[in-house]
Amino acid sequence: MIARTARLVVNLAVALAVMTAALVMGAGTSHAATxxxxxxxxxxxxxxxxxxxxxxxxxxxxxxxxxxxxxxxxxxxxxxxxxxxxxxxxxxxxxxxxxxxxxxxxxxxxxxxxxxxxxxxxxxxxxxxxxxxxxxxxxxxxxxxxxxxxxxxxxxxxxxxxxxxxxxxxxxxxxxxxKPKGLNAANGDLHVLTTVGGQAFHNMRYANGSWSGANVSDPSGAITDTAEAGASNGDMHVP
CATH class of the missing domain: 3.90.1720.10 (endopeptidase domain like (from Nostoc punctiforme))
Known part of the structure; x- marks a missing residue:
C-alpha cells in the first residue's frame, strides 16, 4: 500500500512537471490559465x-x-x-x-x-x-x-x-x-500521469468533473524513473 501511494505521488508530481514544461516552451495553451x-x-x-x-x-x-x-x-x-x-x-x-x-x-x-x-x-x-x-x-x-x-x-x-x-x-x-473554463490545478483541476512502456500519458480531470482524455506527454518512451524534492514553500521539483 505504501509503495502504491508513493507511486501515485510520483505520477502526480511528474504530471505537474510535464505540464509546467509544456507551458514554458509554449507547447500548449488550452486549460493552462489561472x-x-x-x-x-x-x-x-x-x-x-x-x-x-x-x-x-x-x-x-x-x-x-x-x-x-x-x-x-x-x-x-x-x-x-x-x-x-x-x-x-x-x-x-x-x-x-x-x-x-x-x-x-x-x-x-x-x-x-x-x-x-x-x-x-x-x-x-x-x-x-x-x-x-x-x-x-x-x-x-x-x-x-x-x-x-x-x-x-x-x-x-x-x-x-x-x-x-x-x-x-x-x-x-x-x-x-x-466564468473561464478549464483552469489549471490551482483552481480545482487534477492532472494525472501514468506510464506505460516508458511513455508518459497525461489526463486531466477539470473542476467540473469532466476529463480531457489521455494523451502521450512524452513520445520518446525513455522514462524509466522519477524523483522529487519538496521545498519549504510547498513547491515540488521533479527531475
Missing amino acids: RAQIASIAEAEVGNSESNGGCKKYGPCTTTPWCAYFASWVWRTAGVSPVPNTAVARGVGLWGQQQGLFSARPAGGIGNPEPGDIAVYGTPANASGGHVSIVTAVHSNGTITTIDGNYGDKVARRVIDPRTARSGTDSLLISGYV
Missing part, C-alpha cells in the same frame, strides 16, 4: 488606448466598440479555452449561457464574481448597448475591481459596486459573470 494570470494580464494593459494605438492588438479598436475584443484577448493570452467568439458585449453573456459558463447576478445582490471572470452589463442577448470587463479583485465590502477595455476609449481600472454600477451606451446594470 485566475491570477488572467487578472495580471488585464492589469498590465491599463493605459492602452485608441489615441496611443495600444488597443490595436485587441481588434479593430479605432472603428469598432472593443470591450468584448479586449476581454477575449485577455482570456486567450492567459491560455483560457474556449473564449467568446463575438464582438458584441451582451453577446459575450449569451455565449457564456450557451457554454454553461454564465453565472447570473441576483437582483439587489452581488452574485459570485471571481478574479478572471468577465462581468457582463446588460442581459445576455445578441444586442447592442452593453459592456464587459475583466474582474481582477473582489473586496470584503462587496465592491470589485475591474479592468475595462474601451472605457473612455482606453483600458481603465475601476472599483465598482456590482449591485449598482452601470455601463454601456444604454447604461445597463451587471447581469452576471462569465
